[in-house]
Amino acid sequence: MTATVPIAKKRRLGEGSKYSRSEILNLKDLFDSHDLDNDGRVTASELMTALKGGPLRQGALSTFRSVDINKNCVLTFNEYLRRIYPYANDREYKVMLAWVKRTPPEEQPEPLFEPTAQQLREIAKMFDRFDSNGDGVIQIQELVATAAALGYDELEVEELFRVTDKDMDGTISFTEFIDLMKMSYI
CATH class of the missing domain: 1.10.238.10 (EF-hand)
Known part of the structure; x- marks a missing residue:
């Protein structure tokens, strides 16, 4: 007698992206919770205020610096996406940005470093x-x-x-x- 193994259904992700729409929307909510003045950008000061005295506050500035791709001391949602999903292609970024209404889909992703x-x-x-x-x-x-x-x-x-x-x-x-x-x- 042979046991049959049920085949797991593949999870369908968002339109043209291998990433989950709900995960992107949750990430956008997290970004928005740090963007205290709702200008679409998170400064180090906003991040520290948003985290108050919580357990994440201690490493927050180090994390902030590593996420800040262009080193302008301001984080955009694009930079969040680039760091959390570094292997997504430009088309996938465009789709992910389109899922979040407040970030214009035509916004270009932050460029990656190209070594000389x-x-x-x-x-x-x-x-x-x-x-x-x-x-x-x-x-x-x-x-x-x-x-x-x-x-x-x-x-x-x-x-x-x-x-x-x-x-x-x-x-x-x-x-x-x-x-x-x-x-x-x-």
Whole structure:
């Protein structure tokens, strides 16, 4: 007798996007709760006021700086989307922006960092530092060991590894590492 395994229904996501419309709308609500003057932008002062003395307040400024892609000390919803969904393409961003009525869909997403030839050489040197066994890819153990030596939290580094390993082959290729640098360049 053979047991049949029920096939899970695929969850249909929003019009032309692999991301959930409800998640985007919840993110917009979160953004709006930080945008105290309702101008479509969140300043560091607004964020700190919105968080009051809560548990998230301690790391809020560090997070604010990492989300502020263009480093103008003001966060837009576009920047929220770019950081939370770094692998979405421009069409998907346009769809996600259209879901939130107050953000005009024609608003262009914040540009990602594009490294120069010199910066690519520097990124290659960083990659080589993480690739301690020299096999041309970074395994999770290599990333954790090197990042831990630099003072990073092991669990956060493991999560970063999972997000960066786009093809889910258990390694970070040089191309994936460049994409990580483009997304996180400060």
